[in-house]
Amino acid sequence: MVEAATANLNDVGHYEAKTLSDRFALGLVKFLRVFADLFFQKRYGHRAVVLETVAAVPGMVGGLLQHLKSLRHIRDDQGWIKELLDEAENERMHLMVFVEVSQPTIWERFLIMVTQAIFYNAYFFFYLFMPKTAHRFVGYLEEEAVVSYTHYLEEIEAGKLENVPAPQIAIDYWDLAEGATLRDVVLVVREDEARHRDTNHVFANTETKQK
Ligand SMILES: [Fe+2]
Numbered sequence: 001m002v003e004a005a006t007a008n009l010n011d012v013g014h015y016e017a018k019t020l021s022d023r024f025a026l027g028l029v030k031f032l033r034v035f036a037d038l039f040f041q042k043r044y045g046h047r048a049v050v051l052e053t054v055a056a057v058p059g060m061v062g063g064l065l066q067h068l069k070s071l072r073h074i075r076d077d078q079g080w081i082k083e084l085l086d087e088a089e090n091e092r093m094h095l096m097v098f099v100e101v102s103q104p105t106i107w108e109r110f111l112i113m114v115t116q117a118i119f120y121n122a123y124f125f126f127y128l129f130m131p132k133t134a135h136r137f138v139g140y141l142e143e144e145a146v147v148s149y150t151h152y153l154e155e156i157e158a159g160k161l162e163n164v165p166a167p168q169i170a171i172d173y174w175d176l177a178e179g180a181t182l183r184d185v186v187l188v189v190r191e192d193e194a195r196h197r198d199t200n201h202v203f204a205n206t207e208t209k210q211k
């Protein structure tokens, strides 16, 4: 069951890079992944906390810029703003959940602040000038998130990480059964990431068509 779910999410979800802009987005994500892997290695709980602080930024920036675009052109947003803001909120909830499982170290808190200062500003201009590539970038980022949460799941299932009870905030948010565990949480989070991946790839495709 879990294996089938894993295979599904891993195999179906990759969007093949076709244009120069796609390859740039993919290259950037693969480049950033090297640093994340070096820094976190197998500390999946800490990885989740730090990376979710980054993951919750693009939706908010995209939502803001689509909102301004809708005002500027006096044109309907086709539901994009809400979708993007929902994504940001969903990613922030991932953070609220994982911080119950793993607390960041002082050094990680410092890293979170520096990363936000750089990433928020960089992503703002990235989205402003290259929205299509920015969505493709997030699509690829979410592909990597699915891979990381799959590894997290494997460590839990192999007994290398303790399958602790799910935090109450997670049970409430996803309406999980009482007695749910960390494994259940990682499964639903991974589904969220897969949904963001697909949404962002579709948005990137739509931006292409609009042009
Ligand atoms: Fe997330």
Ligand SMILES: [Fe+2]
Binding pocket: 055, 091, 142, 145, 193, 196
């Ligand atoms: Fe994500």
